[in-house]
Amino acid sequence: MEDRKTEGETAEASQPDADERAHRLSRRRLLGGALAAGPALAALHEVVPHQGLHDALGGNQHHDAVAAAAGHTGHGGVPVHANGLGTAGPTFRGGLNVDHDGNGFNPTEILRDFDYGKTKRMASGRILREWTLVAADKEIEIAPGVKFPAWTYDGRIPGPSLRCREGDKLRIRFVNGSAHPHTVHFHGLHPSAMDGVPGQGAGIINPGKSTVYEFDAEPYGLHLYHCHVAPLAEHIARGMYGTFIVDPKQGRPDADEMVMVQHGYNTTFDGEGNQFYAVNGIPFHYMAEPIEVNRGDPVRIYLVNALEYDPINSFHIHGNFFDYYPTGTRLEPTEFTDTVIQGQAQRGICEMTFPNPGPFMFHAHKTEFAELGWMGFFDVS
Amino acid sequence: MEARGETLERGPLSGVPTWILGAGVAALIAAVLVVLAVAGGDSLPDRLGPPVEELAVERTQLEPNRIELTLRNTGPDEVTVAQAFVNDAFVDFTGVDQPIGRLGSSTISLTYPWQEGQPYIISLVTSTGVVIEHEIPAAVETPKADGDLFALMALLGTYVGIIPVVLGMMLLPAMRRFKPDWIRVLMAITVGLLAFLAVDATLEGIDLANESGGAFGGVELLVLGAGLAYLVLTAVDRHLRARGEREGDESGGAGRMALMIALGIGLHNLGEGLAIGSAYAIGELALGAFLVVGFAIHNTTEGFAIVAPLTRSNPSVRRLLLLGLIAGAPAILGGIIGASVTNPELSALLLGVGVGAVIQVIVQIAPAMRDRAGRLLDTATATGVAAGVVAFYLTGLLITV
Numbered sequence: 001m002e003d004r005k006t007e008g009e010t011a012e013a014s015q016p017d018a019d020e021r022a023h024r025l026s027r028r029r030l031l032g033g034a035l036a037a038g039p040a041l042a043a044l045h046e047v048v049p050h051q052g053l054h055d056a057l058g059g060n061q062h063h064d065a066v067a068a069a070a071g072h073t074g075h076g077g078v079p080v081h082a083n084g085l086g087t088a089g090p091t092f093r094g095g096l097n098v099d100h101d102g103n104g105f106n107p108t109e110i111l112r113d114f115d116y117g118k119t120k121r122m123a124s125g126r127i128l129r130e131w132t133l134v135a136a137d138k139e140i141e142i143a144p145g146v147k148f149p150a151w152t153y154d155g156r157i158p159g160p161s162l163r164c165r166e167g168d169k170l171r172i173r174f175v176n177g178s179a180h181p182h183t184v185h186f187h188g189l190h191p192s193a194m195d196g197v198p199g200q201g202a203g204i205i206n207p208g209k210s211t212v213y214e215f216d217a218e219p220y221g222l223h224l225y226h227c228h229v230a231p232l233a234e235h236i237a238r239g240m241y242g243t244f245i246v247d248p249k250q251g252r253p254d255a256d257e258m259v260m261v262q263h264g265y266n267t268t269f270d271g272e273g274n275q276f277y278a279v280n281g282i283p284f285h286y287m288a289e290p291i292e293v294n295r296g297d298p299v300r301i302y303l304v305n306a307l308e309y310d311p312i313n314s315f316h317i318h319g320n321f322f323d324y325y326p327t328g329t330r331l332e333p334t335e336f337t338d339t340v341i342q343g344q345a346q347r348g349i350c351e352m353t354f355p356n357p358g359p360f361m362f363h364a365h366k367t368e369f370a371e372l373g374w375m376g377f378f379d380v381s
Numbered sequence: 382m383e384a385r386g387e388t389l390e391r392g393p394l395s396g397v398p399t400w401i402l403g404a405g406v407a408a409l410i411a412a413v414l415v416v417l418a419v420a421g422g423d424s425l426p427d428r429l430g431p432p433v434e435e436l437a438v439e440r441t442q443l444e445p446n447r448i449e450l451t452l453r454n455t456g457p458d459e460v461t462v463a464q465a466f467v468n469d470a471f472v473d474f475t476g477v478d479q480p481i482g483r484l485g486s487s488t489i490s491l492t493y494p495w496q497e498g499q500p501y502i503i504s505l506v507t508s509t510g511v512v513i514e515h516e517i518p519a520a521v522e523t524p525k526a527d528g529d530l531f532a533l534m535a536l537l538g539t540y541v542g543i544i545p546v547v548l549g550m551m552l553l554p555a556m557r558r559f560k561p562d563w564i565r566v567l568m569a570i571t572v573g574l575l576a577f578l579a580v581d582a583t584l585e586g587i588d589l590a591n592e593s594g595g596a597f598g599g600v601e602l603l604v605l606g607a608g609l610a611y612l613v614l615t616a617v618d619r620h621l622r623a624r625g626e627r628e629g630d631e632s633g634g635a636g637r638m639a640l641m642i643a644l645g646i647g648l649h650n651l652g653e654g655l656a657i658g659s660a661y662a663i664g665e666l667a668l669g670a671f672l673v674v675g676f677a678i679h680n681t682t683e684g685f686a687i688v689a690p691l692t693r694s695n696p697s698v699r700r701l702l703l704l705g706l707i708a709g710a711p712a713i714l715g716g717i718i719g720a721s722v723t724n725p726e727l728s729a730l731l732l733g734v735g736v737g738a739v740i741q742v743i744v745q746i747a748p749a750m751r752d753r754a755g756r757l758l759d760t761a762t763a764t765g766v767a768a769g770v771v772a773f774y775l776t777g778l779l780i781t782v
Contacts, residue, residue: 085446086492090470093463145463145508267510275466275504275512284471371470 090371091284096144098282103140105156107280108289111258114245115160122169129164129217130171135178135205135227135240142265142276143283143373151178151227151238157281158261158306159225159242166220166249175210182235185228186244187345190215197228204229220248221329222347224261224304237266237274237308243347245302248331255298255351258291262313262342262364262374263306273309276373277364283373286362290377295357301350302328305342314341315350316365317378322352339365354380432458434507436481438515439724441663442523448491448503450515454481461508467493468501495520521664526721534658534716541657541676542650542712547705548677549684556692562761564692568749569762571642571686573769579739581777582652583607586732589725597726606733607740610648614641614741638690638745639704645742646683646708652735654712655728658719678776682769683708686742690749 100106117131133153140157142148153159164170174184181204185196193201194215202211227240243259264274265283276283293299301322305313316339323333324340328349340348354360363375394402435456442449448467454460461480465472474491481487495501501517524530556567583603590599598605621637687704696704719728750762758766 086472086494087446090466091473092471093465094473143464143506145461146506146510147508148510265510267506268512275506275510368469372466373471 090373090375091287092143093145098141098144098285100282103156103281104138105281107278107282107285108291110156110158110161110280111260111291112256113161114163114257114259116163117170119168127165127168128171129168130173131160131162132173132175133159133184134175135182137178137180140239140281142267142278142281146267146276148265148267149238151180151182151235151240153184153240153242157239158259158263158304159240161243161245161259161302162225163245163247164217165247165251166217168217170213170215170217172213173210174205174213176205176207179207180235181206181229182227182240183229184213184225186213186215186225187223188215188244188246189218195228196225198230217246219329220246221327222246222302222304222325222349223327224306224345224347226306226345233271233308234269236306237264239263241306243302243304245328252300253298255300256293257300257302259302259304260315261304261306262315264308264310264369264374266309271309274307274372277307277369278373279376284375286376290359290379292379292381293354295354295380297353299352299354301352302347303340303342303350304347305344307344310366310369312341312343312366313369313374314339314365315362317352317362318360319356320352320354320360322350325349325351354378357381432509434458434460434509434511434513436460436462436505436513439486439726440722441515441517443495443517443520444522446492446494448493448495448501448517448520449476450489450491450503451486452477452481452489452505453486454483457483459483460513462487462489462505463508464506465489465491466504466506467491467495497521519664524662524720526717530720531717533661534654534720535713537657537661538654538710538713538716541680542654543705543709545677545680546646546684546687546709547702549681549686550688550701550705552685553688553691553701556688559692562752564689565750565752566761566765567685567689567692568746569765570769570772571689572743572747572750573766573771574682574686574773575645575739575743575769576766577770577773577777578649579736579743581773582649582732582736582739585656586652586729586736589732590729592725599726599729602726602730603733603736606730606735607737608733610734610737611741612737614644614648614738615744617641617644618741618745635690635694636696636700638749639687639696640707641745642690642742643687643704643707645738645745646687647711648738649735650680650683650709651711651715652728652732654715654717655719655731656715657712658716658721659728660719661716662720680709682772682776690746 115131117129119127119129122128134155136152136155138150138152138155139147140150140152150157162172172184172186174182176182183196183198183203183205186194190213191201194213195201196213198204202213205211223244223246225242225244227235229235241261241263243261245259260279262277262279264278265276266273267275278285303315307313318338321336321338324335324337325331325333326346326348328347333351340350342348357380360378360380361375362378363370433456435454436452437455438450439453440451442451452462459480459482462477465474472491472493474489476489477487479487489505491503493501498519498521501520503515503517505513505515507513556564559567586603587600590601590603618637618641621640622634625634625637684705687708688701715731718731747757750757750765752759752762
């Protein structure tokens, strides 16, 4: 009986509209008895079906049970799957939240947060763009109840998304407030002394010290920055990476722009893979808080892979296709696709419009990473 | 004696009653312990490393779409289970709401659509990000501890415990015709059988103890079980012997010895039943003719051991059956315990009890091997012991649990 009911809901979920959503919500409330957590239930305000992942995985054997019972707990919550069978997709323990306030950042805000720095026009007419990055050790709640002793830029993972325009003069003041030595190593064109590696220029910046990196913004495209102190993998994996965007001189067409930094947490520090995978800091975050986008509007995703310990990562979106611009250094896309693979430090721009309304899942199609946290939803309206 | 008494009398506390002296010393020890606990702890620096988080899984239960683990904190520090993943996918779960204190226990119930026969690794992520793994080599639904299970274990226990032992006891009429020297050899064969049994059970117990990783010890439990069983059985034996002497038992203690052997073998079969029950619970027991026949041949030798002392006495059939039940029926109890409480620590303890019991039996019957010169091992008995060891080894090859 139970199975037949959920199958019916699966069918409904494929074409949701406002009425149906309300209907499902009320039924979800009735199902509430199955949910152990009262507070989670009270916070429910939307329902997201999880059918898609399993279709994508080709997992027909679970089809009878996949479905509608999946939902989320609202602001800052985690996804809760109430069908009790475990077939509705991976999830953290139901009813608990990550403390975003305590962390000092929220992936929903990081998504569209571009840091243009402080600018002034120099005598030559060029723009001088300045930022200050502060390294800080910080304990971050990466999953409900799990604390990770992170090393960060500006207290967040990923670090600020620094954004400039091709030809700007860039000046990045780096202050090391961490108990460990760090640097900032930018991808892009710059003099050897500005490379942010030990033994060149200012070299290693010890705790309490600071330096200034100065170079021109080139080439245009999507880049990244990260710490380059040994042991390198650990300095990166602890959280010291961020996005570095150089817009072309003429700019890019208007779009709803967002950053997605793919990364992981090796909480056991064994250097052999990660226990948690995420985009923008918190695993499963966009399952709980889907990314709101408008139907028909152009969307541009700056997609960066900062994952350590695993050789590849990938990005896949359900029910939609995007133009892909590897590294963003050409203005013509190389591919029209729904899946891209990125190795370490690879990045690219995804441009798309969503023709259909409703929730659409996105996740690493290295599905192991998806089930360990690297998945989320767009909510198209 | 004299001198010591004088010394005491001259002592400064000689006038103080013993109980006051004892209470005073106890109070002093308590006071020092309190001071140590309060001040001593503070005088030492904190531990250098991070918290040591350890959990042992004492019990694994599988039902459709659900995996339940009984956890025990075997480390020095509190452990908080924050998240869990199964074969690299995070799962929802209930239980373990609170941190588990030292030696504390808790149950976690994971929602997961496991498939029969497949291996699973369950990873518990603690609040500090440490991952504690538990492996299920092949998932099989845990049998429910209901009437059906008890009936099955009763049947199995009867097959592998009672029937073979009683079969072995049927050799008694034939053994009666043996000369006294042959009886000595019979006893030697029995000793050989039991010695091999003790070694076999010890090795099995060490294996089990090593995999338990439990809070209450592993091999220690085996040794504890063996020691306690040995001492208890020795005490029982002394008691029976004293009573027999009071009542003028004329059988020369043959009945008592048979009972003690039956008791010892019974305790051993408890451990054997436990192994069978545990293997059944995790789906590793091949239930079939091979198992039943193998055990029958193997355990027939145990029945033989029980009646070996009785060749010169004339026990009733009822008494013989009772001895058979004492030796064989514990296999049923062991099977039920093993199938419903899959706990390696308990298994190690009970296996240890079996080992201690068997050793006690060996000590009991060894004197019956002596020749007129009082030697334990002459050519005949040495050959007998060797024959017993080889016989038990060979029949043991027929069974695998």
